[in-house]
Amino acid sequence: MGLRMPRNGKETATGQFPCGTRSHTIGKARCTTFRQRIYNQSGNGQPDYSLDQSYAAQLRTRCPRSGGDQNLFFLDFVSPTKFDNSYFKNILASKGLLNSDQVLLTKSEASMELVKKYAENSGVFFQQFAESMIKMGNISPLTGSRGEIRKSCRKINS
Numbered sequence: 001m002g003l004r005m006p007r008n009g010k011e012t013a014t015g016q017f018p019c020g021t022r023s024h025t026i027g028k029a030r031c032t033t034f035r036q037r038i039y040n041q042s043g044n045g046q047p048d049y050s051l052d053q054s055y056a057a058q059l060r061t062r063c064p065r066s067g068g069d070q071n072l073f074f075l076d077f078v079s080p081t082k083f084d085n086s087y088f089k090n091i092l093a094s095k096g097l098l099n100s101d102q103v104l105l106t107k108s109e110a111s112m113e114l115v116k117k118y119a120e121n122s123g124v125f126f127q128q129f130a131e132s133m134i135k136m137g138n139i140s141p142l143t144g145s146r147g148e149i150r151k152s153c154r155k156i157n158s
Helices: 019-025 035-039 052-061 088-091 099-104 109-120 120-136
Strands: 028-030 072-074
Touching: 019 088, 035 052, 088 099, 088 109, 099 109, 109 120
Parallel strands: none
Antiparallel strands: 028 072
């Protein structure tokens, strides 16, 4: 049982999360990408209720309400330079840095089960990540007028 995430009519994973999500085990995010989550998630002046509040307080020490936009934070604070399954253990502990990370636990029963599986068994995580990378490598890119290289991942070029 797993999620199927279509992209350009093709699946981006082997029945699991998209490959990019699983690669959050290494990397950093700027304060601007998660500030709303630690200060005003629902527009009520409160942090995201699904985020561990001691972790949120720790993040706020280096990510103020305004300013500090370029401050960087590890996506996986437990083992930030090691490719492992700590990222999934963080999610289970309500310590996913990005909203898109933590939602893996609440999106569906299937995604929650995969988070648990990867947190419990690094071998399964490594195997399925490798399979996803191979599958991603086999996706034919859109060319010419059928595709574009975005200047910003978040929006279509104008």
